[in-house]
Amino acid sequence: MPDPKVKYNRTRIAPTPSGFLHIGNVLSFAITAALAKQSGAKILLRIDDIDQARADKQYVQNIFDTLNFLEIPWDEGPRDAKEFDVEYSQLHRMGLYNEALKYLQDKKLVFACNCSRKQLSESPCSCYEKQLSLTADNVSWRLITSPNDRLAIKDYNGELIQAILPTEMNNFVVRKKDGFPAYQLTSVIDDLYYGADLVVRGQDLWHSSLAQYQLAIALGRDDFNNITFYHHPLIKDTAGNKLSKSTGATSIKYLREQGKSASDIYQLIAAITGINEPVYNWEQLVSIMINKH
Numbered sequence: 001m002p003d004p005k006v007k008y009n010r011t012r013i014a015p016t017p018s019g020f021l022h023i024g025n026v027l028s029f030a031i032t033a034a035l036a037k038q039s040g041a042k043i044l045l046r047i048d049d050i051d052q053a054r055a056d057k058q059y060v061q062n063i064f065d066t067l068n069f070l071e072i073p074w075d076e077g078p079r080d081a082k083e084f085d086v087e088y089s090q091l092h093r094m095g096l097y098n099e100a101l102k103y104l105q106d107k108k109l110v111f112a113c114n115c116s117r118k119q120l121s122e123s124p125c126s127c128y129e130k131q132l133s134l135t136a137d138n139v140s141w142r143l144i145t146s147p148n149d150r151l152a153i154k155d156y157n158g159e160l161i162q163a164i165l166p167t168e169m170n171n172f173v174v175r176k177k178d179g180f181p182a183y184q185l186t187s188v189i190d191d192l193y194y195g196a197d198l199v200v201r202g203q204d205l206w207h208s209s210l211a212q213y214q215l216a217i218a219l220g221r222d223d224f225n226n227i228t229f230y231h232h233p234l235i236k237d238t239a240g241n242k243l244s245k246s247t248g249a250t251s252i253k254y255l256r257e258q259g260k261s262a263s264d265i266y267q268l269i270a271a272i273t274g275i276n277e278p279v280y281n282w283e284q285l286v287s288i289m290i291n292k293h
Helices: 023-039 055-069 079-086 090-106 117-122 183-194 201-220 220-228 252-255 262-272 280-292
Strands: 010-013 042-045 110-113 139-144 151-154 160-164 173-175 198-202 228-232
Touching: 010 023, 010 160, 010 198, 023 042, 023 055, 023 198, 023 252, 023 262, 023 280, 042 117, 055 252, 079 173, 079 228, 090 139, 090 173, 090 183, 090 262, 110 173, 139 201, 173 183, 183 201, 183 220, 183 262, 198 201, 201 220, 201 228, 252 262
Parallel strands: 010 042, 151 228, 198 228
Antiparallel strands: 110 139, 139 173, 151 160
Protein backbone atom coordinates (compact mmCIF):
# COMPACT_ATOMS: atom_id res chain seq x y z
CA MET A 1 0.00 0.00 0.00
CA PRO A 2 1.18 3.59 -0.55
CA ASP A 3 2.87 5.54 2.19
CA PRO A 4 0.04 7.07 4.29
CA LYS A 5 1.77 10.46 4.01
CA VAL A 6 1.58 10.46 0.21
CA LYS A 7 -1.38 12.37 -1.20
CA TYR A 8 -3.08 12.03 -4.56
CA ASN A 9 -5.63 14.17 -6.35
CA ARG A 10 -7.72 11.72 -8.32
CA THR A 11 -8.12 8.03 -8.98
CA ARG A 12 -10.78 6.22 -10.96
CA ILE A 13 -13.06 3.23 -11.10
CA ALA A 14 -13.21 2.29 -14.78
CA PRO A 15 -15.43 -0.72 -15.54
CA THR A 16 -16.34 -1.82 -19.05
CA PRO A 17 -20.07 -2.45 -19.73
CA SER A 18 -19.50 -5.71 -21.61
CA GLY A 19 -20.89 -8.08 -18.98
CA PHE A 20 -22.22 -8.26 -15.44
CA LEU A 21 -19.68 -7.24 -12.81
CA HIS A 22 -18.16 -10.04 -10.73
CA ILE A 23 -16.41 -10.35 -7.38
CA GLY A 24 -13.02 -9.68 -8.98
CA ASN A 25 -14.26 -6.28 -10.12
CA VAL A 26 -15.55 -5.58 -6.61
CA LEU A 27 -12.18 -6.36 -5.06
CA SER A 28 -10.52 -3.88 -7.43
CA PHE A 29 -13.14 -1.22 -6.65
CA ALA A 30 -12.71 -1.81 -2.89
CA ILE A 31 -8.93 -1.42 -3.12
CA THR A 32 -9.39 1.76 -5.16
CA ALA A 33 -11.79 3.20 -2.58
CA ALA A 34 -9.41 2.33 0.28
CA LEU A 35 -6.41 3.91 -1.45
CA ALA A 36 -8.45 7.00 -2.25
CA LYS A 37 -9.58 7.37 1.35
CA GLN A 38 -6.02 6.94 2.64
CA SER A 39 -4.45 9.37 0.17
CA GLY A 40 -7.20 12.00 0.00
CA ALA A 41 -7.89 11.32 -3.68
CA LYS A 42 -11.27 11.89 -5.27
CA ILE A 43 -12.76 8.86 -7.05
CA LEU A 44 -13.99 9.32 -10.61
CA LEU A 45 -16.43 6.80 -12.06
CA ARG A 46 -15.39 6.34 -15.69
CA ILE A 47 -17.30 3.75 -17.69
CA ASP A 48 -15.28 2.58 -20.71
CA ASP A 49 -17.92 2.07 -23.41
CA ILE A 50 -15.86 2.84 -26.52
CA ASP A 51 -16.30 -0.75 -27.73
CA GLN A 52 -19.85 -0.16 -28.90
CA ALA A 53 -20.19 -3.67 -30.30
CA ARG A 54 -19.95 -5.11 -26.77
CA ALA A 55 -21.34 -2.26 -24.65
CA ASP A 56 -24.90 -2.80 -23.48
CA LYS A 57 -27.33 -0.62 -21.52
CA GLN A 58 -28.14 -3.45 -19.10
CA TYR A 59 -24.45 -3.70 -18.22
CA VAL A 60 -24.20 0.06 -17.71
CA GLN A 61 -27.14 -0.12 -15.31
CA ASN A 62 -25.51 -3.09 -13.57
CA ILE A 63 -22.47 -0.93 -12.76
CA PHE A 64 -24.60 1.58 -10.85
CA ASP A 65 -26.66 -1.16 -9.22
CA THR A 66 -23.54 -2.97 -8.01
CA LEU A 67 -21.70 0.09 -6.70
CA ASN A 68 -24.78 1.31 -4.82
CA PHE A 69 -25.65 -2.13 -3.43
CA LEU A 70 -22.12 -2.66 -2.12
CA GLU A 71 -21.87 0.97 -0.91
CA ILE A 72 -18.68 1.66 -2.84
CA PRO A 73 -18.38 5.44 -3.07
CA TRP A 74 -17.38 7.74 -5.90
CA ASP A 75 -17.05 11.52 -5.92
CA GLU A 76 -17.12 12.47 -9.60
CA GLY A 77 -18.76 11.21 -12.75
CA PRO A 78 -22.31 10.09 -13.55
CA ARG A 79 -24.76 9.19 -10.78
CA ASP A 80 -27.00 7.08 -13.01
CA ALA A 81 -27.22 5.54 -16.48
CA LYS A 82 -29.06 8.50 -18.01
CA GLU A 83 -26.46 11.02 -16.85
CA PHE A 84 -23.75 8.71 -18.18
CA ASP A 85 -25.36 8.62 -21.64
CA VAL A 86 -25.92 12.37 -21.78
CA GLU A 87 -22.59 13.60 -20.38
CA TYR A 88 -19.96 10.95 -19.67
CA SER A 89 -19.97 8.29 -22.38
CA GLN A 90 -16.62 7.97 -24.13
CA LEU A 91 -18.46 8.84 -27.34
CA HIS A 92 -18.48 12.45 -26.08
CA ARG A 93 -14.66 12.45 -26.10
CA MET A 94 -14.21 11.17 -29.66
CA GLY A 95 -12.73 14.53 -30.62
CA LEU A 96 -9.89 14.06 -28.12
CA TYR A 97 -9.20 10.51 -29.29
CA ASN A 98 -9.22 11.49 -32.96
CA GLU A 99 -6.90 14.40 -32.21
CA ALA A 100 -4.42 11.96 -30.67
CA LEU A 101 -4.73 9.60 -33.64
CA LYS A 102 -4.15 12.49 -36.05
CA TYR A 103 -1.00 13.42 -34.11
CA LEU A 104 0.33 9.87 -34.43
CA GLN A 105 -0.55 9.86 -38.13
CA ASP A 106 1.17 13.21 -38.78
CA LYS A 107 4.29 12.08 -36.91
CA LYS A 108 4.32 8.82 -38.93
CA LEU A 109 4.21 6.78 -35.72
CA VAL A 110 1.53 4.33 -36.88
CA PHE A 111 1.10 1.87 -39.73
CA ALA A 112 -1.95 0.20 -41.27
CA CYS A 113 -2.68 -3.48 -40.67
CA ASN A 114 -5.18 -5.71 -42.49
CA CYS A 115 -4.33 -8.95 -40.66
CA SER A 116 -7.24 -11.14 -39.62
CA ARG A 117 -7.46 -12.70 -36.18
CA LYS A 118 -6.69 -16.07 -37.76
CA GLN A 119 -3.52 -14.70 -39.37
CA LEU A 120 -2.39 -13.13 -36.10
CA SER A 121 -2.97 -16.41 -34.26
CA GLU A 122 -0.61 -18.14 -36.69
CA SER A 123 2.14 -15.54 -37.12
CA PRO A 124 3.09 -12.00 -36.04
CA CYS A 125 1.85 -9.03 -38.07
CA SER A 126 4.14 -8.12 -40.98
CA CYS A 127 2.10 -5.22 -42.33
CA TYR A 128 4.75 -2.61 -41.54
CA GLU A 129 6.69 -3.72 -44.60
CA LYS A 130 3.58 -3.56 -46.80
CA GLN A 131 3.14 0.19 -46.26
CA LEU A 132 -0.65 0.00 -46.61
CA SER A 133 -2.60 3.25 -46.73
CA LEU A 134 -3.94 4.40 -43.36
CA THR A 135 -7.11 5.44 -45.15
CA ALA A 136 -7.75 2.02 -46.71
CA ASP A 137 -10.90 0.11 -45.81
CA ASN A 138 -10.84 -2.53 -43.09
CA VAL A 139 -7.42 -1.69 -41.64
CA SER A 140 -6.42 -1.07 -38.05
CA TRP A 141 -3.66 1.32 -37.00
CA ARG A 142 -0.72 -0.04 -35.05
CA LEU A 143 1.74 2.03 -33.05
CA ILE A 144 5.36 1.65 -34.15
CA THR A 145 6.89 0.50 -30.87
CA SER A 146 10.49 0.21 -29.74
CA PRO A 147 10.87 -3.31 -28.31
CA ASN A 148 14.20 -2.58 -26.62
CA ASP A 149 13.23 0.69 -24.94
CA ARG A 150 13.26 0.54 -21.16
CA LEU A 151 10.01 1.88 -19.76
CA ALA A 152 9.70 3.10 -16.17
CA ILE A 153 6.38 2.81 -14.30
CA LYS A 154 6.05 4.57 -10.94
CA ASP A 155 4.67 2.12 -8.40
CA TYR A 156 2.81 2.66 -5.13
CA ASN A 157 6.07 2.89 -3.16
CA GLY A 158 7.24 5.75 -5.34
CA GLU A 159 9.81 3.51 -7.00
CA LEU A 160 10.34 3.27 -10.75
CA ILE A 161 9.85 -0.26 -12.05
CA GLN A 162 11.75 -0.65 -15.32
CA ALA A 163 10.73 -3.12 -17.99
CA ILE A 164 10.54 -3.50 -21.74
CA LEU A 165 7.34 -3.91 -23.70
CA PRO A 166 6.49 -7.65 -23.89
CA THR A 167 6.60 -9.27 -27.31
CA GLU A 168 2.82 -9.71 -27.51
CA MET A 169 2.36 -5.94 -27.09
CA ASN A 170 4.79 -4.91 -29.85
CA ASN A 171 3.08 -2.63 -32.39
CA PHE A 172 -0.22 -2.77 -30.50
CA VAL A 173 -3.44 -1.46 -32.04
CA VAL A 174 -4.45 2.16 -31.33
CA ARG A 175 -7.30 2.38 -33.87
CA LYS A 176 -9.53 -0.56 -34.70
CA LYS A 177 -10.79 -1.68 -38.10
CA ASP A 178 -14.18 -0.13 -37.37
CA GLY A 179 -12.54 3.30 -37.10
CA PHE A 180 -12.96 3.56 -33.32
CA PRO A 181 -9.96 4.21 -31.06
CA ALA A 182 -8.67 1.17 -29.18
CA TYR A 183 -8.67 0.71 -25.40
CA GLN A 184 -5.01 1.59 -24.87
CA LEU A 185 -5.45 4.99 -26.52
CA THR A 186 -8.74 5.94 -24.87
CA SER A 187 -7.39 4.94 -21.45
CA VAL A 188 -4.31 7.15 -21.83
CA ILE A 189 -6.29 10.12 -23.11
CA ASP A 190 -8.99 9.77 -20.42
CA ASP A 191 -6.51 9.49 -17.55
CA LEU A 192 -4.74 12.62 -18.78
CA TYR A 193 -8.00 14.47 -19.51
CA TYR A 194 -9.42 13.82 -16.06
CA GLY A 195 -6.11 14.37 -14.27
CA ALA A 196 -5.80 10.92 -12.69
CA ASP A 197 -2.57 10.57 -10.74
CA LEU A 198 -3.33 7.19 -9.15
CA VAL A 199 -4.38 4.21 -11.28
CA VAL A 200 -5.46 1.00 -9.57
CA ARG A 201 -5.74 -2.12 -11.71
CA GLY A 202 -5.17 -5.87 -11.62
CA GLN A 203 -1.79 -7.47 -12.14
CA ASP A 204 -3.08 -8.83 -15.46
CA LEU A 205 -2.98 -5.27 -16.82
CA TRP A 206 0.73 -4.69 -16.12
CA HIS A 207 1.48 -5.14 -19.83
CA SER A 208 -1.23 -2.59 -20.64
CA SER A 209 0.41 -0.11 -18.26
CA LEU A 210 3.69 -0.52 -20.16
CA ALA A 211 1.92 -0.13 -23.50
CA GLN A 212 0.13 2.99 -22.32
CA TYR A 213 3.36 4.50 -21.08
CA GLN A 214 4.97 3.91 -24.48
CA LEU A 215 1.93 5.45 -26.18
CA ALA A 216 2.13 8.52 -23.93
CA ILE A 217 5.78 8.93 -24.93
CA ALA A 218 4.79 8.73 -28.61
CA LEU A 219 2.11 11.39 -28.02
CA GLY A 220 4.64 13.66 -26.31
CA ARG A 221 2.63 13.57 -23.08
CA ASP A 222 5.29 13.75 -20.38
CA ASP A 223 2.56 14.41 -17.78
CA PHE A 224 1.75 10.67 -17.94
CA ASN A 225 4.94 10.25 -15.87
CA ASN A 226 3.09 11.77 -12.92
CA ILE A 227 0.72 8.81 -12.62
CA THR A 228 1.35 6.22 -9.90
CA PHE A 229 0.21 2.66 -10.64
CA TYR A 230 -0.98 0.08 -8.12
CA HIS A 231 -1.32 -3.43 -9.57
CA HIS A 232 -3.22 -5.72 -7.21
CA PRO A 233 -3.48 -9.55 -7.13
CA LEU A 234 -6.45 -11.14 -8.89
CA ILE A 235 -9.22 -13.38 -7.66
CA LYS A 236 -9.10 -16.57 -9.71
CA ASP A 237 -11.54 -19.40 -10.29
CA THR A 238 -11.07 -22.96 -9.03
CA ALA A 239 -9.01 -23.78 -12.14
CA GLY A 240 -6.68 -20.87 -11.43
CA ASN A 241 -7.98 -18.71 -14.28
CA LYS A 242 -8.83 -15.02 -14.16
CA LEU A 243 -12.54 -14.38 -13.64
CA SER A 244 -14.52 -13.04 -16.59
CA LYS A 245 -17.75 -11.07 -16.68
CA SER A 246 -20.65 -13.48 -16.86
CA THR A 247 -23.99 -14.38 -15.37
CA GLY A 248 -22.32 -17.25 -13.52
CA ALA A 249 -21.83 -17.83 -9.82
CA THR A 250 -19.25 -15.06 -9.40
CA SER A 251 -21.40 -12.23 -10.82
CA ILE A 252 -22.89 -9.83 -8.29
CA LYS A 253 -26.21 -9.99 -10.14
CA TYR A 254 -26.37 -13.77 -9.65
CA LEU A 255 -25.35 -13.54 -5.98
CA ARG A 256 -28.03 -10.92 -5.32
CA GLU A 257 -30.65 -13.07 -7.02
CA GLN A 258 -29.62 -15.87 -4.63
CA GLY A 259 -30.47 -13.56 -1.72
CA LYS A 260 -26.92 -12.62 -0.77
CA SER A 261 -26.49 -9.36 1.15
CA ALA A 262 -23.63 -6.92 0.61
CA SER A 263 -21.85 -8.26 3.70
CA ASP A 264 -22.33 -11.82 2.42
CA ILE A 265 -20.53 -10.86 -0.79
CA TYR A 266 -17.66 -9.19 1.06
CA GLN A 267 -17.37 -12.27 3.27
CA LEU A 268 -17.23 -14.46 0.16
CA ILE A 269 -14.41 -12.36 -1.31
CA ALA A 270 -12.59 -12.51 2.02
CA ALA A 271 -12.85 -16.31 2.13
CA ILE A 272 -11.56 -16.67 -1.43
CA THR A 273 -8.55 -14.46 -0.62
CA GLY A 274 -7.72 -16.49 2.48
CA ILE A 275 -9.24 -14.25 5.16
CA ASN A 276 -11.00 -16.14 7.95
CA GLU A 277 -12.18 -13.11 9.96
CA PRO A 278 -15.67 -11.61 9.74
CA VAL A 279 -15.90 -8.95 7.00
CA TYR A 280 -18.93 -6.73 6.50
CA ASN A 281 -17.84 -3.95 4.11
CA TRP A 282 -15.12 -2.87 1.68
CA GLU A 283 -13.14 -0.97 4.31
CA GLN A 284 -12.83 -4.02 6.57
CA LEU A 285 -11.96 -6.26 3.62
CA VAL A 286 -9.05 -4.12 2.41
CA SER A 287 -7.83 -3.30 5.92
CA ILE A 288 -7.51 -7.00 6.80
CA MET A 289 -5.85 -7.73 3.45
CA ILE A 290 -3.22 -5.06 4.16
CA ASN A 291 -2.48 -6.34 7.65
CA LYS A 292 -2.42 -9.92 6.40
CA HIS A 293 0.33 -9.08 3.91
